[in-house]
Amino acid sequence: MMREVAVIGVGMTKWGELWEKSLRTIYVETALLALEDAGLDHIDSMYVGSMSSGLFVGQEHLASLLSDYLGQNPVPAARVESACASGGLALRMGFIEVASGMSDFVLVSGIEKMTDVSGYEATYALGTAADQEYEGYHGITFPGLYALIARAHMEKYGTTREQLAMVAVKNHRNGSLNPLAQYPYQISVESVLNSVLVADPLRVLDCSPITDGAAALVLCPADKAREMKKPVIKIIGSGQATDTIALSSRKDITWLESTFQAAKRAYDMAGKKPKDLDVIEVHDCFTIAEICVLEALGVVEKGKGGEATEQGLTSLEGKIPVNTSGGLKSKGHPVGATGIAQVIEIVKQLREEAGKRQIKGAKIGLTQNMGGSGGSSLVHIFERE
Amino acid sequence: MMREVAVIGVGMTKWGELWEKSLRTIYVETALLALEDAGLDHIDSMYVGSMSSGLFVGQEHLASLLSDYLGQNPVPAARVESACASGGLALRMGFIEVASGMSDFVLVSGIEKMTDVSGYEATYALGTAADQEYEGYHGITFPGLYALIARAHMEKYGTTREQLAMVAVKNHRNGSLNPLAQYPYQISVESVLNSVLVADPLRVLDCSPITDGAAALVLCPADKAREMKKPVIKIIGSGQATDTIALSSRKDITWLESTFQAAKRAYDMAGKKPKDLDVIEVHDCFTIAEICVLEALGVVEKGKGGEATEQGLTSLEGKIPVNTSGGLKSKGHPVGATGIAQVIEIVKQLREEAGKRQIKGAKIGLTQNMGGSGGSSLVHIFERE
Numbered sequence: 001m002m003r004e005v006a007v008i009g010v011g012m013t014k015w016g017e018l019w020e021k022s023l024r025t026i027y028v029e030t031a032l033l034a035l036e037d038a039g040l041d042h043i044d045s046m047y048v049g050s051m052s053s054g055l056f057v058g059q060e061h062l063a064s065l066l067s068d069y070l071g072q073n074p075v076p077a078a079r080v081e082s083a084c085a086s087g088g089l090a091l092r093m094g095f096i097e098v099a100s101g102m103s104d105f106v107l108v109s110g111i112e113k114m115t116d117v118s119g120y121e122a123t124y125a126l127g128t129a130a131d132q133e134y135e136g137y138h139g140i141t142f143p144g145l146y147a148l149i150a151r152a153h154m155e156k157y158g159t160t161r162e163q164l165a166m167v168a169v170k171n172h173r174n175g176s177l178n179p180l181a182q183y184p185y186q187i188s189v190e191s192v193l194n195s196v197l198v199a200d201p202l203r204v205l206d207c208s209p210i211t212d213g214a215a216a217l218v219l220c221p222a223d224k225a226r227e228m229k230k231p232v233i234k235i236i237g238s239g240q241a242t243d244t245i246a247l248s249s250r251k252d253i254t255w256l257e258s259t260f261q262a263a264k265r266a267y268d269m270a271g272k273k274p275k276d277l278d279v280i281e282v283h284d285c286f287t288i289a290e291i292c293v294l295e296a297l298g299v300v301e302k303g304k305g306g307e308a309t310e311q312g313l314t315s316l317e318g319k320i321p322v323n324t325s326g327g328l329k330s331k332g333h334p335v336g337a338t339g340i341a342q343v344i345e346i347v348k349q350l351r352e353e354a355g356k357r358q359i360k361g362a363k364i365g366l367t368q369n370m371g372g373s374g375g376s377s378l379v380h381i382f383e384r385e
Numbered sequence: 386m387m388r389e390v391a392v393i394g395v396g397m398t399k400w401g402e403l404w405e406k407s408l409r410t411i412y413v414e415t416a417l418l419a420l421e422d423a424g425l426d427h428i429d430s431m432y433v434g435s436m437s438s439g440l441f442v443g444q445e446h447l448a449s450l451l452s453d454y455l456g457q458n459p460v461p462a463a464r465v466e467s468a469c470a471s472g473g474l475a476l477r478m479g480f481i482e483v484a485s486g487m488s489d490f491v492l493v494s495g496i497e498k499m500t501d502v503s504g505y506e507a508t509y510a511l512g513t514a515a516d517q518e519y520e521g522y523h524g525i526t527f528p529g530l531y532a533l534i535a536r537a538h539m540e541k542y543g544t545t546r547e548q549l550a551m552v553a554v555k556n557h558r559n560g561s562l563n564p565l566a567q568y569p570y571q572i573s574v575e576s577v578l579n580s581v582l583v584a585d586p587l588r589v590l591d592c593s594p595i596t597d598g599a600a601a602l603v604l605c606p607a608d609k610a611r612e613m614k615k616p617v618i619k620i621i622g623s624g625q626a627t628d629t630i631a632l633s634s635r636k637d638i639t640w641l642e643s644t645f646q647a648a649k650r651a652y653d654m655a656g657k658k659p660k661d662l663d664v665i666e667v668h669d670c671f672t673i674a675e676i677c678v679l680e681a682l683g684v685v686e687k688g689k690g691g692e693a694t695e696q697g698l699t700s701l702e703g704k705i706p707v708n709t710s711g712g713l714k715s716k717g718h719p720v721g722a723t724g725i726a727q728v729i730e731i732v733k734q735l736r737e738e739a740g741k742r743q744i745k746g747a748k749i750g751l752t753q754n755m756g757g758s759g760g761s762s763l764v765h766i767f768e769r770e
Contacts, residue, residue, distance in 0.1 A: 002486055003386075022518070045625075051446075054439040058521070060513040061436075061468035064760035067627045068634070074646040076625035077761065078474055081464045083446035089463055093478065100485030101386040128445040133407070136443070240430075240461035242452045249453070261459040375449035376462065 002099040009038025009218030015332035034216035044103035049086030049110035050336035055125035083129035087339025088369030088378030109216035110337035129372035147199035150288035163306030165192035175326020182332030211332030215340035237270030237381035245375035259296035281342035339369035394423025394603030400717035403597040419601035429488035434471030434495035435721035440510035468514035472724025473754030473763030494601035495722035514757035532584035535673035548691030550577035560711020567717030596717030600725035622655030622766035630760035644681035666727035724754035
């Protein structure tokens with residue numbers, strides 16, 4: 001009943017502290033690249049993932065604003081939000097709309113302009129992804145929540161401080177090969193261990209940065225992509241799930257149930273298993289997050305995420321390369337845009353356009369995008385035809 | 386290819402200044418009513434329309450929070466935003482998801498908790514629906530934008546100050562018959578004309594209020610609704626469109642192009658014309674808005690909205706009753722919830738459950754929900770089977 005859907009265009013500009021550009025400028029530059037890549041100047045509908053344009057730049061009604069400045073009025077334009085998983089949600093909405101037959105060419109995108117406010121204000125805005133009344137108002141912020149997870153994982157599974165650092169080292173090594181990354185620099189385990197303490201055991205080099213940036217994709221029915229003689233990168237699985245938003249309500253804070261559930265749905269739809277994956281992008285907002293995500297995705301056994309990283313399983317040369325783009329850690333994390341940028345990396349890998357970080361012969365990829373401390377997750381699986 | 390979709394459950398509690406209830410309490414009470422009406426205790430997916438929970442209550446990641454407190458984890462939950470049209474957008478997303486075959490039972494809802502902040506903060510939050518850089522930062526707020534539209538309409542078409550007042554009088558009369566309305570009181574033309582001036586020519590009784598409230602619907606495939614022996618209220622048309630977000634970019638500020646375009650798409654999908662409609666709910670955020678919307682929907686000719694109101698065309702006894710619920714004016718306007726509450730009124734009318742405001746034999750209804758000063762519009766058409 002549902003139509004096959006393909007990604008036929010991707011667009012992204014360099015991420016960073018883009019003080020010289022406004023939100024609408026960043027968006028339009030990015031979206032035009034995706035349209036150019038798809039060979040289109042018109043779309044049928046658009047989705048914008050953004051976590052908190054209201055708190056970051058004082059602008060809601062965001063999709064209408066951006067459709068206007070992109071010259072696409074009167075097309076339907078919808079902004080969607082699932083905290084840091086807003087980009088993944090935009091992808092899923094576009095996927096459903098194309099699959100349903102409602103529209104053919106849909107622009108799905110994500111954006112966040114985070115550096116126009118003070119550090120305090122940015123921390124407050126990000127904190128609204130947690131349960132404000134039961135977490136935020138009592139003083140905890142996201143580094144603290146993930147520090148609790150990290151400490152529990154270390155206690156329960158013997159994960160080491162060094163293994164956490166190795167996630168950051170790997171992702172920065174990958175990011176150093178990505179010219180669009182915010183911090184395309186290699187770092188060492190020592191530099192992570194000696195960086196400023198944020199929330200014990202997490203140090204500043206365990207944390208993804210504050211970033212301005214956008215990312216955009218064009219989706220269409222796979223049939224149309226074939227007619228247009230485009231490389232056909234199909235979305236073969238889409239899974240979305242929620243979990244309790246407050247950490248205190250979970251039975252085991254080291255286990256990301258929403259990622260497990262979203263992955264299960266995506267694997268089932270795609271008819272694939274973790275062992276079928278050639279390359280994956282995951283939500284490493286903190287180093288411990290990548291470790292927990294690998295476990296919830298079934299890529300490694302429960303408790304083995306740190307050890308697998310140490311053994312090189314997830315490196316560029318490993319059995320299952322993870323975050324070849326540099327991940328949130330090195331590439332940057334403009335929260336609403338992250339879920340879309342993950343897809344861009346997978347599309348580049350499956351098209352064999354990933355340059356020095358290309359995984360040879362990659363055919364199947366996965367993206368995992370997460371809101372807050374795992375209150376929501378989106379997992380998508382892609383296959384090159 | 387797309388499946389027929391029906392509304393099988395509706396839920397709404399009394400709207401007002403609900404200082405004794407938190408956002409999550411208001412939501413759960415409302416959503417449980419909709420589930421009870423549908424005869425369900427479980428759903429497959431949910432959408433929450435909310436304009437700015439970030440600015441109003443410091444909470445993003447809203448859909449995950451609410452799915453958690455509704456006891457529905459791990460179902461997919463998405464928050465969508467199109468300013469004051471966020472509710473209409475949630476409906477459309479649920480419609481597409483059910484029509485696509487992705488899910489069967491989808492809860493679509495809207496919520497806004499607006500009275501926990503000061504009047505200044507609420508005005509700022511609402512102002513983020515305008516183009517902040519080109520409108521808001523120069524000092525204009527929504528009453529001012531709609532006052533410009535009203536003045537232009539009066540100049541161009543001879544619409545009178547009294548005709549504007551008559552919109553409010555009609556809607557308050559209807560609202561006086563709706564026990565869930567925030568202000569279920571009748572008012573007179575004189576009281577409108579003598580009320581406090583907000584932005585010339587608009588007075589406070591021309592303006593919809595600040596409200597706390599939620600509204601929820603359950604959607605499912607029409608086939609399932611029939612199997613469940615429920616009254617089948619089908620969604621036969623869905624249209625969404627955008628326009629320039631800033632008023633200054635429009636050729637004619639008295640014309641709501643996004644509503645015209647959204648209506649055209651909805652009429653085309655439904656195979657209906659304005660003359661086929663028995664009852665409609667429109668976005669009367671200000672009295673002038675209802676007049677312009679009637680024209681853009683094709684219910685009256687261009688420029689004739691005021692005259693039609695004066696002649697009683699849109700009253701309960703008129704040819705085409707408009708805002709039988711009391712509209713935003715009397716029922717209240719918790720911005721994200723409005724588009725869903727409009728549907729609840731239409732469903733009640735088509736089920737013949739509208740009590741003293743029942744339109745006899747109503748079979749086809751329409752809802753029109755609008756963001757900002759018309760930067761986005763959603764139009765839906767419903768038919769009783």
